[in-house]
Amino acid sequence: MNRADDVYDVREWANPGEQGLYYFFVSEGKREIIKVVQYEYVRQFRNRPLFNLGFGDYDYENDRVTDNETSDNNDHYRVFNTVLQTIPRLFEQFKDGVIVVRGSDSSPSFITKCRNTCKRRCDDSKCKKAHRRIGIYSTFLNKHFEQLNLEYSFYGLDGLEDCSATEPYEKGKNYRGVIIEKRLN
Structure with a gap:
């Protein structure tokens, strides 16, 4: 699902008693930053386990993931490729699993918080900082859709909360989330 030659080494960790996986790696640049790709079980989706x-x-002191930092390590392609490399790994562990990808910058709370602190002064109808994260994934998917669609099925989400309101993914259409499932042959 990505360029395997331009990725960081990842360490997998499964939390006993939880259904989900974590992949840790270190972003290298101006400073070393521990990054984590976190797949958390959400619920059943079409009789298959759905993972966010x-x-x-990774905030080691508080044992949590923060997604509102900009690291500025100048390694964004390598980081993105590393995140993508974990998708097939999740499907190896959970053969019937389904993944939902959403951006936290698409939530109403993000937009409200942004309006309160943003210097751009966007109008009420559009926040210019919103939906950037899902846009990155969608751009990659649109570019490689024909190849990826051979192995995976994709569905677009118009909302953030209800993963049942899906439609087959259409290239170029703006979605608030994407559901990925490995084709079961």
């Missing part, structure tokens, strides 16, 4: 893909910096 979360990604961000």
Whole structure:
């Protein structure tokens, strides 16, 4: 699902008693930053386990993931490729699993908080900082859709909360989330 030659080494960790996986790696640049790709079980989706893909910096002191930092390590392609490399790994562990990808910058709370602190002064209808994260994934998917569609099925989400309101993914259409499932042959 990505360029395997331009990725960081990842360490997998499964939390006993939880259904989900974590992949840790270190972003290298101006400073070393521990990053984590977090797959958390959400619920059943079409009789298959649905996992939310979360990604961000790992806050070791508080044992949590923060996704609102900009690291500025100048390694964004390598980081993105590393995140993508974990998707097939999740499907190896959970053969019937389904992944939902959403951006935390698409939530109403993000937009409200942004309006309160943003210097851009966007109008009420559009926040210019919103939906950037899902846009990155969608751009990659649109570019490689024909190839990826051979192995995976994709569905677009118009909302953030209800993963049942899906439609087959259409290239170029703006979605608030994407559901990925490995084709079961």
